[in-house]
Amino acid sequence: DQQVKQNSPSLSVQEGRISILNCDYTNSMFDYFLWYKKYPAEGPTFLISISSIKDKNEDGRFTVFLNKSAKHLSLHIVPSQPGDSAVYFCAASGFGRDDKIIFGKGTRLHILP
């Protein structure tokens, strides 16, 4: 039973265009949502997060949008760069006293030249 779902295993985007990665979740108790980026042979790297009380958080080229009523979040990358090619994990936490993170399966983003 997957609580965090990333339904697109891969996505290809032209360099300079906008990349939009989507994520759905089922547990309304989640307090905090995160995006991690992972290169091969490296651990996941924290990218950006958003609290459940907000609907948008922006950090440079990265913006995360949260739609609580739809239990949906998205990560926008503008403009997309070659170094953005990686696997992106959507994750959620906050329904307990620990900081356990529930991850989605990931979306592999390919930035095309």
Next chain:
Amino acid sequence: DAGVTQSPTHLIKTRGQQVTLRCSPISGHKSVSWYQQVLGQGPQFIFQYYEKEERGRGNFPDRFSARQFPNYSSELNVNALLLGDSALYLCASSLRGEVGNTIYFGEGSWLTVV
């Protein structure tokens, strides 16, 4: 500043053997968590330790155990290895292990069980 460090980086074990994986958190971080990432899946939570006490445990069998030492480093032990235990084992650290703390991951230990 050193990030989260894990050892060994790669290892091969035989079914039925036991393995110990090690993790040193970022200096000043008191919480350590362990995750298992099987190929094609996202990382799955195994344990969290804070101030040497177990704070959370995922849905893993009792063959999996962990501990945290006074210097906040941690070990993950897996007994009676199965082929399905082949995975990337990730250690993560955070300041206090609370919701909203940024969690930093190490590069992981690749375990292959043959």
